[in-house]
Amino acid sequence: MINPHKLGVHKVLQHIPLNALFDAPSKARLRKAVNIADLRLCAKQRAHKMVFDYLDAGADDEISLRRGKDAYSELEMHFHILSGLKPPLDLSTKIFGQDVKLPFFGCPTAGNRMFHWEGEAAAAKAAEHHGTMYGLSSLATTGITEIGKLHDGPKVFQLYVWKDRELVKEVIAKAKEGGFNALALTVDFTWYGNRERDIRNDFSIPPKYTLNQVIEAIKKPAWTYDFLSHEAYTYACINKDVPADSLAAFVNSQIAPEFDWKDAEWLLGEWNGPSAVKGVCRPDDAIRAVETGFTTMWVSNHGARQLETSPATIDVLPSIREAVGPNVEIIMDGGVQRGTDICKALALGADSVGVGKPYLYGLAAGGTEGVIKAYDILKTELDRAMGLLGTGTVDELKKRGPGLIKRRHSSARDYPDRYAYERGYGGGPSFSSMKA
Numbered sequence: 001m002i003n004p005h006k007l008g009v010h011k012v013l014q015h016i017p018l019n020a021l022f023d024a025p026s027k028a029r030l031r032k033a034v035n036i037a038d039l040r041l042c043a044k045q046r047a048h049k050m051v052f053d054y055l056d057a058g059a060d061d062e063i064s065l066r067r068g069k070d071a072y073s074e075l076e077m078h079f080h081i082l083s084g085l086k087p088p089l090d091l092s093t094k095i096f097g098q099d100v101k102l103p104f105f106g107c108p109t110a111g112n113r114m115f116h117w118e119g120e121a122a123a124a125k126a127a128e129h130h131g132t133m134y135g136l137s138s139l140a141t142t143g144i145t146e147i148g149k150l151h152d153g154p155k156v157f158q159l160y161v162w163k164d165r166e167l168v169k170e171v172i173a174k175a176k177e178g179g180f181n182a183l184a185l186t187v188d189f190t191w192y193g194n195r196e197r198d199i200r201n202d203f204s205i206p207p208k209y210t211l212n213q214v215i216e217a218i219k220k221p222a223w224t225y226d227f228l229s230h231e232a233y234t235y236a237c238i239n240k241d242v243p244a245d246s247l248a249a250f251v252n253s254q255i256a257p258e259f260d261w262k263d264a265e266w267l268l269g270e271w272n273g274p275s276a277v278k279g280v281c282r283p284d285d286a287i288r289a290v291e292t293g294f295t296t297m298w299v300s301n302h303g304a305r306q307l308e309t310s311p312a313t314i315d316v317l318p319s320i321r322e323a324v325g326p327n328v329e330i331i332m333d334g335g336v337q338r339g340t341d342i343c344k345a346l347a348l349g350a351d352s353v354g355v356g357k358p359y360l361y362g363l364a365a366g367g368t369e370g371v372i373k374a375y376d377i378l379k380t381e382l383d384r385a386m387g388l389l390g391t392g393t394v395d396e397l398k399k400r401g402p403g404l405i406k407r408r409h410s411s412a413r414d415y416p417d418r419y420a421y422e423r424g425y426g427g428g429p430s431f432s433s434m435k436a
Contacts, residue, residue, distance in 0.1 A: 003209060005232040013229035022222040023366075030366040030373065035381075036337045036358045039374055042365035043115075047223050049216045050207065051114055053197040055360050060194050060308035068304050068335030071312035075344050076406050080390030089383050093394040095352045096182040096274040096296065096329070098154035101131030102379060103394045104342050106371070107333050107354040108135035108158035108184065111205065112142070113233040115364040117226040122363055124151040126371035130379065135184070135354070136237070138171055143236035144178035156182040158278065160189055161259035165266070171237060172271055183271045184298060185264065188279030190257040193306040206232065223364075261292055268293045276331060281316050283323030296329040303334065303356050314345060318402075321349030339381020346394060347401025 004010070026046045033039050044052050058065030093103045106123050113119030120142035127134040133154040136147055147155070157175035162168050172183060197203075207213045217224040256263075268275055276296035277289040286297045299317055301310040313334035321330060332345050333354030342353045355378065362374030389404055391397040397404075 003206060004228055005206070010229055010231060013225070016229070018225060019222075019229065022225045026222050026366055027369075030370055033365070033373065033377075035377060036361065036374065039358070039361040039365050039370065039377070042370070043361040043363075046220060046366075047115060047364045048207075048213075048220050048227075050198075050201040050203050050213065051223070052364065053201055054195075054203055055115060055357065055364060057195050057197040058304040058308075059306055060196065062304070062308075064301060064304035064308055064310050064312070068301070068312045068314075069337055071314045071335060072338070072341045072344055074407055074409075075314070075348075076408050077340070077344070077385070077389055078404055078406055079388055080404075083387075083390035083392070085387050085390070085392045087383055087387055089386055090393050091379065091383065091386075093352060095133045095154060095331070096156060096276075098133070098181060100133055100154060100352075102375070103346060103351075104336075104353040104355055104378060104382070105133040106135060106359040107356040108137040108140075108156065109356055109360060110137045110139035111233070111235075112140065112360075112363060113230075114141070114205070115360060116223075116367045116370075117230040118363070118367040119233070120147060121150055122368040122371050123359060125368045126359070126362075126375055127151055128153060129372055130375045132375075133352075136175075136180070138237050139235050140237050141233040141235065144174050144180070146236075148178045152179070154182070155180045156184050156276070158184045158186055159267075160186050160254075161256045161263070162254045163256040164254055167238070167254065168267065169270055174237065176273075182274040182276065182296075183267075184276040184278045184296075185267060185294075186278045186302070187259075187264075188300065188302045188306050190255065190259065191306075192252075192255075193302070194308070195305060261288065264289075264292055264294075276329075278331075280320060281311055281313070283319050286320045286323050286328075290324055290328055296331060297324060298354070299330060299332040299334075299350070300354070301334055314341075314348065317345065317349045336378075339378045339383070340385045342378060342382050343385040343389065343397065344405055346397050347405045349398075349401075351398070 029042045029045060033042055091103060092101050106127060112123060116122060120136060120140050124134050124147050128151045133156060134151045135156045135158060137158045138160060157180040202208060274295050276298040277294045278298035278300050279302060280286050280289060280297050280299050281301055289297060297320060299313045299320055301313055313332050317332050329351050330349055331352050331354055332350040333356060336342060336353060336355050345353045359371050359374045362370035386397055391400060
């Protein structure tokens with residue numbers, strides 16, 4: 001199919017520097033953002049509708065997506081007073097045995113250049129800026145070598161359950177050579193989730209250039225000019241010379257629903273290093289994963305994008321910590337929108353917390369600057385929450401946490417006001433002033 005990139009439009013537009021002009025309104029909105037919900041609206045204003053909905057959506061009726069956020073509202077923080085603390089606190093910890101300055105990081109997510117031309121490079125720069133771990137998806141649109149040049153700290157490489165073992169060995173060899181010190185096997189993606197926003201939007205990589213897609217592109221000139229003035233993106237960790245649209249069918253054919261524990265044992269033997277099983281929601285699976293040889297349990301439901309009505313990860317976290325004991329590392333992601341959410345997860349059993357949508361909203365809103373701002377917001381909120389709670393370090397929070405966080409019965413007062421849907425369930429006043 002003929003498209004602008006095949007016609008070489010990007011080679012012409014890259015010499016016409018109009019990006020700053022088109023991005024001026026986006027940068028103005030970004031400067032006004034005070035929380036992750038604001039960043040979400042910034043992303044919605046800048047990104048193509050099809051792209052924003054791909055980022056923002058969950059599976060089916062999005063019940064798990066809502067529950068994942070709302071679950072934190074049912075957890076109260078019973079704080080100590082006169083703790084003798086002053087900001088800034090020491091937020092440092094270890095992830096996969098490596099020292100980091102923050103107990104949270106950006107989860108590995110596919111196709112970042114879809115949201116902004118800087119893509120994974122922006123996320124890597126932000127992680128380097130804040131001294132935390134970086135996670136790279138095997139379906140990234142920026143290569144392993146490029147990421148290694150941008151981020152020399154701890155890195156985890158994410159891998160799907162693929163059929164072709166030679167391909168798996170080739171990819172993990174690249175990851176080792178690229179300085180990635182840990183591997184995360186995603187195990188909750190053996191079927192593709194039913195994401196109905198994508199179906200309604202006729203989502204595809206690249207866009208199909210239908211009349212509706214063109215109209216939506218005209219509405220979002222900053223995103224569209226970025227897309228048209230840069231090279232077509234590829235899945236760079238697999239084969240950077242193959243366009244993403246051609247490789248998509250290959251990747252779909254490689255997903256192995258029959259992948260089982262024996263296959264996982266083989267993979268761990270090939271990697272022979274720190275490893276996480278990503279997608280744990282049951283204590284019995286966590287126990288078996290430890291017995292299989294995984295060093296880290298990654299509690300996740302794939303951002304509520306796979307099995308509808310899967311549990312909120314913060315709800316199952318304590319039972320998984322109890323099952324594996326105090327010495328097995330646990331990472332948790334899912335539903336995090338606030339630094340208080342991160343604080344609660346650390347208190348209830350997580351050693352570190354992965355965030356997906358928050359930093360991707362920042363990326364879609366403003367590239368590197370937006371991702372750094374997402375980290376800034378969460379860091380400030382976490383520092384404040386820990387200080388007010390009376391815990392001066394991450395280790396202290398983890399040790400004393402179970403006695404500081406208590407569950408209460410939910411009520412209508414727990415949740416944001418009637419405008420919350422438009423703000424992605426965030427707090428604070430209306431954000432309408434930023435839409436201009």
